[in-house]
């Protein structure tokens with residue numbers, strides 16, 4: 001009976017010790033990665049992106065807590081996470097043919113007087129010229145992209161299931177883009193995100209320059225419409 005008690009005691013002690021080592025190790029790794037991330041943000045350059053990305057897979061919650069503890073605003077943190085994600089995904093995005101890519105634009109980019117109607121394929125732009133979606137859509141479609149003007153994230157899932165793109169470019173506000181990236185990651189898609197210049201529920205402003213930069217990745221220059229540069233403003 002004594003022996004059983006001692007064995008049990010040392011087993012519990014061993015488990016406790018191991019747990020403590022794992023917790024302390026995770027804290028130390030998360031802290032170091034957060035310091036590297038903040039240094040990257042301040043220098044405007046990504047250091048050890050692969051390492052940070054791997055850390056985020058296992059220690060996202062812990063790292064976010066450290067980001068906040070070290071005074072990083074949520075917006076700054078999300079912007080960094082999206083930039084990190086785009087940097088890591090751009091080479092793979094580049095390799096996927098445009099015929100297997102789709103672009104999801106949020107409906108808030110439209111004019112408040114937009115005459116487009118909601119269809120099972122999203123809002124169908126009527127090229128009324130009251131917002132920039134029309135020109136962008138025409139040019140991007142010329143390049144071979146499938147474009148959707150979306151009313152919500154459940155719609156994106158439905159279109160992905162229907163058309164099975166391998167890569168998507170998502171446009172939206174900071175929170176939407178981060179949420180979209182997480183969702184697309186879970187669906188096994190190569191995703192790139194571009195955050196709008198002005199947020200809100202109506203008449204938001206897209207960052208056409210960044211959308212253009214992503215859209216032309218891996219595209220034969222001969223297939224890029226000459227007037228696409230107007231997207232860059």
Ligand code: SF4
Pocket residue numbers: 110111113114115116124125126127128129130131132133134
């Ligand atoms: S250009 Fe298209 S999306 Fe923009 S307001 Fe007109 S119909 Fe709506």
